[in-house]
Structures are given as structure tokens and as C-alpha cells.
Amino acid sequence: MLGWFKKKISPELQAEEEDVRDGDDVSVVEVAEDSAEPQDEEAEPTSILHEDVGVLFKRLTRKMAKTRGSMVAKVDELFLGKKVIDPELLDDLEEILITADLGAVTTMELVDDARAKLARNELSDPLVLRKTLQEKITEYLVGSDKPAELVMPAEGPFVIMVVGVNGVGKTTSIGKIANKFVNDGQKVLLIAADTFRAAAVEQLKIWGERINVPVISQDTGADPSAVVFDGLEYAEKRNFDVIIIDTAGRLHTKVNLMEELKKINRVIGKKIAGGPHEVMLVIDATTGQNGIAQTRAFSETVKVTGLTLTKLDGTAKGGIVVNICREFDIPIRFIGIGEQVDDLRDFDPVEFAEALFFVEK
Amino acid sequence: MFDNLSDRLNNVFRDLRGHGTLSEKNIQDALKEVRMALLEADVNFKVVKEFIATVQEKAVGTEVVQSISPGQQVVKVVHDELVNLLGGESVALDFTGKGPAVILMVGLQGSGKTTTSGKLAKLLIKQGRRPYLVPADVYRPAAIKQLTVLGESLGVPVHPSTTDQNPVTIAKNAMLVAEKSGYDTLIIDTAGRLHVDEELMGELQNIRQAVNPSEILFVADAMTGQDAVTVAHKFNQDLEITGVVLSKMEGDARGGAALSIKKVTGKPIKLVGTGEDLDAIEVFHPDRVASRILGMGDILTLIEKAEEVVDKKDAEKIAQKIRKNSFTLEDFLGQIQQIRKMGSLEQIMGMIPGLNKMAKMQDMPKPDEKELGKVEAIIRSMTLKERAKHRLIDASRRKRIAAGSGTSVQDVNKVIKSYTEMLKMMQKMKGKMGGGKAIAGKKRRKRPKGLMR
Numbered sequence: 001m002l003g004w005f006k007k008k009i010s011p012e013l014q015a016e017e018e019d020v021r022d023g024d025d026v027s028v029v030e031v032a033e034d035s036a037e038p039q040d041e042e043a044e045p046t047s048i049l050h051e052d053v054g055v056l057f058k059r060l061t062r063k064m065a066k067t068r069g070s071m072v073a074k075v076d077e078l079f080l081g082k083k084v085i086d087p088e089l090l091d092d093l094e095e096i097l098i099t100a101d102l103g104a105v106t107t108m109e110l111v112d113d114a115r116a117k118l119a120r121n122e123l124s125d126p127l128v129l130r131k132t133l134q135e136k137i138t139e140y141l142v143g144s145d146k147p148a149e150l151v152m153p154a155e156g157p158f159v160i161m162v163v164g165v166n167g168v169g170k171t172t173s174i175g176k177i178a179n180k181f182v183n184d185g186q187k188v189l190l191i192a193a194d195t196f197r198a199a200a201v202e203q204l205k206i207w208g209e210r211i212n213v214p215v216i217s218q219d220t221g222a223d224p225s226a227v228v229f230d231g232l233e234y235a236e237k238r239n240f241d242v243i244i245i246d247t248a249g250r251l252h253t254k255v256n257l258m259e260e261l262k263k264i265n266r267v268i269g270k271k272i273a274g275g276p277h278e279v280m281l282v283i284d285a286t287t288g289q290n291g292i293a294q295t296r297a298f299s300e301t302v303k304v305t306g307l308t309l310t311k312l313d314g315t316a317k318g319g320i321v322v323n324i325c326r327e328f329d330i331p332i333r334f335i336g337i338g339e340q341v342d343d344l345r346d347f348d349p350v351e352f353a354e355a356l357f358f359v360e361k
Numbered sequence: 362m363f364d365n366l367s368d369r370l371n372n373v374f375r376d377l378r379g380h381g382t383l384s385e386k387n388i389q390d391a392l393k394e395v396r397m398a399l400l401e402a403d404v405n406f407k408v409v410k411e412f413i414a415t416v417q418e419k420a421v422g423t424e425v426v427q428s429i430s431p432g433q434q435v436v437k438v439v440h441d442e443l444v445n446l447l448g449g450e451s452v453a454l455d456f457t458g459k460g461p462a463v464i465l466m467v468g469l470q471g472s473g474k475t476t477t478s479g480k481l482a483k484l485l486i487k488q489g490r491r492p493y494l495v496p497a498d499v500y501r502p503a504a505i506k507q508l509t510v511l512g513e514s515l516g517v518p519v520h521p522s523t524t525d526q527n528p529v530t531i532a533k534n535a536m537l538v539a540e541k542s543g544y545d546t547l548i549i550d551t552a553g554r555l556h557v558d559e560e561l562m563g564e565l566q567n568i569r570q571a572v573n574p575s576e577i578l579f580v581a582d583a584m585t586g587q588d589a590v591t592v593a594h595k596f597n598q599d600l601e602i603t604g605v606v607l608s609k610m611e612g613d614a615r616g617g618a619a620l621s622i623k624k625v626t627g628k629p630i631k632l633v634g635t636g637e638d639l640d641a642i643e644v645f646h647p648d649r650v651a652s653r654i655l656g657m658g659d660i661l662t663l664i665e666k667a668e669e670v671v672d673k674k675d676a677e678k679i680a681q682k683i684r685k686n687s688f689t690l691e692d693f694l695g696q697i698q699q700i701r702k703m704g705s706l707e708q709i710m711g712m713i714p715g716l717n718k719m720a721k722m723q724d725m726p727k728p729d730e731k732e733l734g735k736v737e738a739i740i741r742s743m744t745l746k747e748r749a750k751h752r753l754i755d756a757s758r759r760k761r762i763a764a765g766s767g768t769s770v771q772d773v774n775k776v777i778k779s780y781t782e783m784l785k786m787m788q789k790m791k792g793k794m795g796g797g798k799a800i801a802g803k804k805r806r807k808r809p810k811g812l813m814r
Binding site for chain 1: 587
């Protein structure tokens with residue numbers, strides 16, 4: 001689970017921060033300092049979730065159930081209704097998996113595997129079949145899991161660069177992730193390096209205001225690497241714990257834009273040793289098999305170290321991440337389940353694998 | 362990950378030579394591959410099922426036309442059926458009705474409504490209309506600003522909405538302003554919303570009632586997976602959409618969602634978004650998307666892509682040079698740089714039907730930045746004479762070039778080798794164009810058995 005949000009006690013953090021101004025065209029949305037005071041009860045939920053997976057699960061299902069008008073039923077009915085596994089059940093199973101965007105190849109593998117076991121009489125109980133499948137899928141997901149703390153630097157700010165194709169929810173996710181850090185009493189800086197899309201900078205600034213976090217930005221059209229450079233320069237003397245960099249959405253097939261990302265990556269590395277410590281790729285749960293191509297292209301350009309799966313509050317299951325985890329060694333950090341500031345959860349493979357088997361009635 | 366569908370079908374039909382018609386078993390094997398291809402292209406499970414059933418009916422008993430292989434035959438049936446389902450002819454936007462025409466843009470979050478609104482405004486100006494952009498997304502931070510900025514850059518007036526207003530009121534007010542100021546088309550950009558959010562879907566219904574739009578365009582991301590049907594169905598059910606805009610088609614998604622949406626809503630796909638520029642909007646071409654869904658390569662897209670980066674005059678010059686055998690190392694460098702602008706080599710090769718294997722060619726310089734820098738340095742370290750006549754470059758010259766470019770003699774050898782390989786390839790292609798004599802004999806013998814006919 002995510003160990004990024006362990007509270008940091010840094011009294012000098014509050015003390016500093018005055019009057020270090022760079023007087024160029026960098027605009028900084030300063031915020032009142034008193035907000036850095038951590039609110040204890042706000043910070044709590046993360047740790048509760050660590051202990052009790054069930055709580056999170058309930059919340060997730062409640063959330064999903066709410067938005068769907070409580071039309072969710074577990075696939076159990078499909079399995080419970082049958083005493084034995086028949087071809088029809090296997091067909092239904094295939095449909096469930098493919099419809100969840102697991103992809104034809106992975107689905108066929110799973111179903112064929114079940115068929116083979118059935119033929120060897122190793123399997124007859126539908127419920128056992130479901131359990132085996134869930135375990136197998138969980139295995140794929142866990143296989144790429146890595147402790148999140150590993151990417152954190154021993155000292156200095158923890159730099160996260162957020163990347164992804166257009167419209168997946170990068171900026172919204174950044175707002176939510178930043179909020180998590182803020183609730184945990186960490187000092188966060190946001191850098192608006194999406195200088196391409198109209199009003200993208202404003203969007204991040206509004207998030208910054210909401211959660212009381214400064215946002216470094218320049219005008220639309222500025223060189224994103226320059227924004228990042230100035231942002232990190234600004235951060236140098238100010239003891240930030242976490243710096244999150246928002247980049248413009250770009251299709252992974254655009255060579256020049258991917259080169260631009262490389263450059264941003266290099267600039268961060270030059271300014272902060274080992275940075276960016278986390279390159280987070282945001283994937284939209286409604287994405288189909290193209291998610292693989294996206295992940296491949298982004299990983300080849302900048303080494304992606306974590307995934308955030310957004311928009312899980314709709315009807316899309318986001319099964320593409322199973323394929324992504326199978327093919328790439330990248331852990332899933334968060335899932336986004338709404339537009340509110342706290343609609344972000346730690347990813348839980350077991351729960352996720354279970355949710356894949358929900359069917360609507 | 363996924364081979365070309367035509368190649369896979371050819372494998373299925375390898376032993377089929379001599380048969381007059383395709384048997385049911387042949388068809389079934391072939392359709393299994395087609396099914397996989399469609400599923401990998403994100404066509405919805407149920408839509409695929411139905412589609413396969415239709416094709417099966419049409420394909421059984423089809424005579425194998427002598428000139429083409431059974432694989433091609435099935436592909437053709439499948440392709441035609443896909444085009445058929447996607448909608449044969451393109452459908453124009455509807456502006457009829459009293460007063461200013463209203464276009465309502467709807468869709469999920471991040472599908473590209475705002476950008477598409479801007480593009481649409483530009484398109485309408487070109488058609489001589491007077492559009493009025495109306496931002497009605499009061500939820501997402503800075504959404505109104507985004508459309509306002511787009512409007513400014515286009516010189517299109519934008520309604521001064523604010524986030525404390527109700528979207529329905531915004532739409533009504535905008536209608537009044539448009540009538541007074543003589544704008545003939547309103548483009549209302551609504552907030553992205555989940556189809557399961559009853560409250561927000563209700564809001565859209567209210568907007569529809571208030572302004573009676575002549576077009577309700579559902580904007581869908583071309584990368585959408587299986588869920589496309591659920592979403593499109595709900596939007597259509599609640600709002601009775603009039604058309605679909607498929608966004609982000611410039612990527613490499615196979616775009617199976619297009620078929621799913623068309624099938625489940627029955628509404629035409631009117632436009633496709635093909636880039637972030639405000640010009641990047643096109644009429645929908647069913648045949649291109651059909652080829653793409655089948656992974657058959659998209660020659661037209663490739664040509665367009667090439668046209669984007671290749672200067673026509675330059676291209677002609679190169680063609681001249683190839684004909685005259687005066688394609689120098691300098692031209693070689695230029696070529697590599699142009700290829701790089703088009704995208705990765707693998708990607709380009711992938712777009713050319715049947716050329717996938719060439720992507721694995723060994724000595725082809727991979728268009729990665731470092732390699733390319735090396736190649737450039739090496740060629741730049743040659744004298745003009747050397748660049749024009751590579752045969753001049755002997756061992757000692759190679760040593761000098763290596764030292765001059767900071768590389769090794771092996772690197773220099775590699776560049777010269779790829780250049781000569783390319784020369785050879787060009788000779789062959791020239792031969793092919795001139796009547797095919799050059800590749801006779803030897804090449805044919807090398808062909809695997811199954812491919813002979």
C-alpha cells in the first residue's frame with residue numbers, strides 16, 4: 001500500500017518560506033500559510049483503509065452502486081444458479097471478461113485454461129472457477145506491484161511528473177493527489193507545465209486554491225521545460241516535501257510531443273538529483289486496448305513508475321490495466337472514482353479483480 | 362502484438378488452393394480470426410457476435426475469385442460489411458428550423474467536447490455561417506475560460522457565461538443574444554458527465570427543451586473500449602442524439618468504438634477529430650475506419666501523414682535522383698530526418714499493408730534520437746565529394762570520418778552499409794515500376810509454398 005503519506009514532522013517547514021522572490025515572469029499563486037497545519041481527522045482515513053480493506057471495498061461499491069442506481073449485482077448469481085460448469089457459463093464468462101476490457105488474448109487464455117481444467121476433471125464447481133479466475137487476475141495485478149516508498153528520495157522534495165493522453169483526467173487527479181499530501185501535513189508545490197491547452201493553467205490554479213497549495217505557472221504557449229525549470233528553481237529554497245508537475249495531454253503517437261516530454265524529464269533530472277522520482281501515467285478506465293500502446297509509448301519515452309486509473313465511477317471496468325500489469329512492470333497507485341477532491345483511493349488488486357465480475361442486471 | 366489480419370487469414374487458408382468455394386469450416390476458422398481482430402480493436406462483444414453471424418451468412422458459398430486468395434476474399438466481405446454498417450455516405454450537419462440553429466455538444470468527461478466545439482466553429486465560418494460559442498460547463502474548473510480562449514483565437518464571439526449560472530439559463534440567454542446579434546448557429550459546449558449521473562443527464566434534457574437544438578452531437582473518444590455501447594446507448598436514450606463525433610482519431614487506436622456506437626444508436630458518425638489544431642476536423646470516411654478496425658493498414662492516413670512533412674518539391678527531386686542513380690549520402694540523411702518527423706519507423710511500416718516484415722530489417726537505421734545524431738555527424742564529417750560518391754570512401758577515409766564525427770569505424774561502416782542497402786532497394790523498386798524484370802527468378806523461388814498461386 002501507499003506509504004507516501006506518512007506524516008512528516010518538520011517544524012522548520014513552517015518557519016521558513018518568507019520573502020524569497022524571483023522577480024521574472026513566473027507567477028506564483030501564494031496561499032495562506034496557516035493551512036499547512038495538518039488536520040488530524042482528515043489524515044486518518046488513509047490509515048484506516050490500510051487496516052481494513054473491507055471498508056474501502058464497501059465505499060467503492062457504494063459509490064458505484066449509487067451512480068448506477070443500484071443496478072449492480074454480483075456475478076455470483078451467474079455462478080450460483082448453476083451446479084456445474086457448462087459451455088454456456090463459459091461463454092458468459094468470456095463475455096464478462098471481454099466486456100470489462102480485459103482484451104481478447106487475455107480472456108481467451110483465462111477461459112481456455114478453465115476449459116482445459118474442466119476437461120481434466122480438475123474443476124467442476126462454478127464457484128471454485130470464479131475464485132480461481134479472480135486469483136489469477138489478482139496475480140497479474142500483484143505481479144507488477146512494488147512498494148511505493150521505494151521511489152521516494154531519501155532527502156529533498158519528492159518529485160512526481162504526471163503524464164498521459166488527452167482528456168484522461170491528469171489535472172483532476174493531481175488536485176486529488178496533492179490534497180492527500182496536504183491532509184498528511186506535507187508541503188506541496190504544483191507546477192503547471194501544460195502550456196498548450198487553453199486554460200489548462202487556470203484549471204490547475206483553481207485546484208491549487210481549493211486545496212491551498214501554491215501553483216507555479218507561466219502563460220499559455222511558454223516552453224513547458226522552462227516552466228518546470230523555473231518551478232524547481234522556486235522550490236529550491238523553500239523546502240517543499242512534494243512537487244507535482246502537470247504536463248499537457250499528448251497522444252503517444254506524436255513524436256515531437258513525446259520528445260518534449262523527454263526534455264521536461266531531463267530538466268527535472270538536472271535540477272533535482274534522481275528526479276522525477278515518480279512518473280505517473282494516468283489511464284482512463286473507459287480506454288480499450290489502446291491502453292497498451294499508450295503505456296508502451298510513454299514507458300519508452302520516460303520511465304513510467306506508477307499508474308492512476310481514473311473514471312471508475314462510470315460503468316467502465318478498467319480491465320485494460322490487467323493487461324497493462326501483465327505486460328509491463330508498473331504498479332497501479334490510485335484509482336479515481338469521482339470529481340470531488342476526496343474521490344481518490346489506493347488501488348487494491350483483490351478488490352479490483354472482484355469488481356471486474358460485477359454484472360449489471 | 363497483433364499481426365495483420367490479412368496475414369493471419371492467409372495462414373488459415375494456406376491449404377485451400379484448388380477449392381472452388383469456401384466451405385463452412387474454412388469460413389468458421391477465418392471468422393475466428395476476424396472475431397479476434399474485431400475484439401482487439403475494441404468493437405463491443407455483442408456487436409461482434411452479431412456481425413460475425415451476418416458475415417458468415419454472406420460468406421458461405423462465395424466463390425473464390427481466381428485472382429485473389431480466399432483470405433483476401435473473406436477480408437473483402439468483412440470489410441464491405443463493416444463499411445456498410447458504419448454508414449455508406451457521410452451525413453451533413455442539419456441547420457434547419459426557425460431562428461438560429463443550435464448544436465448541442467454532449468459526452469463523457471475528457472472526450473474532447475470543448476476542443477471539438479472550437480473546431481466546429483472554425484469549420485462553420487469556412488462555410489459562411491456566423492457561429493456563437495456558448496460555454497455551459499459550469500463544473501470543471503476553467504472550462505469556460507478554455508472555450509473563451511479558443512473563441513478569441515478564432516475570432517468567434519463567445520457567450521459570457523459564469524460558473525454561478527445555471528446551464529439552462531445560460532443556453533436561453535445565449536439564444537436571445539444570438540437572435541439580437543444576428544448569429545445563425547449556436548454551439549453549446551456542455552459539461553462532461555457520466556451517463557449514469559441522472560441529475561446531470563436531466564440537466565441536458567432541460568437544455569434541449571429550452572433551446573430545441575437541430576443537432577445533438579455525442580462526442581466519443583476513439584480510444585474507448587467496450588463501455589462505448591453502454592455510454593452511447595444511454596446518451597441516445599435520454600437525449601435522442603442526432604450524430605456522433607469521433608475524437609482523437611490521429612492516435613493509433615483501431616477505433617472499434619465507432620462501430621459499436623453506430624450499431625447501438627443507429628446515428629451517423631458525422632465528423633472525426635484528427636489533431637489538436639483547430640483545423641483538425643474531417644468528414645467521416647467509413648472505408649478508412651473499416652480498414653483501420655481490421656488492422657489492415659491505413660494507406661490513406663500514411664499518405665496524408667507523409668504529405669504533412671514532406672515537401673512536394675523535395676520529394677520530386679529525390680524521385681528524380683533515384684531515377685538517375687544519383688541518390689547521395691546527403692539525400693540519405695535528409696530522408697532519415699523526414700522519416701523521423703512522420704513517427705517511429707515501426708509505426709509507419711505498420712501502416713503499409715504487407716510491409717510489417719520490413720520493419721524488422723536489420724541494418725535499417727532506427728530513428729531514435731541518438732542513432733540519428735550519430736548518422737548525421739558521420740555524414741557531416743564526410744567531404745562533399747565523398748557524400749556524392751560513396752565508393753571513394755576507403756579504409757583511411759573511414760578512419761578520418763570516424764575521428765571527425767567522434768564515432769568508431771564500425772559506426773561509419775554501418776551508415777555506409779545502410780545507405781548502399783537503400784540504394785539496392787531503390788534499384789529493385791525501380792525495376793518493379795519498370796516492368797518487374799529485376800525481381801524475377803530468384804525472388805519467386807524464395808516464396809513459401811503456401812503463398813504461391
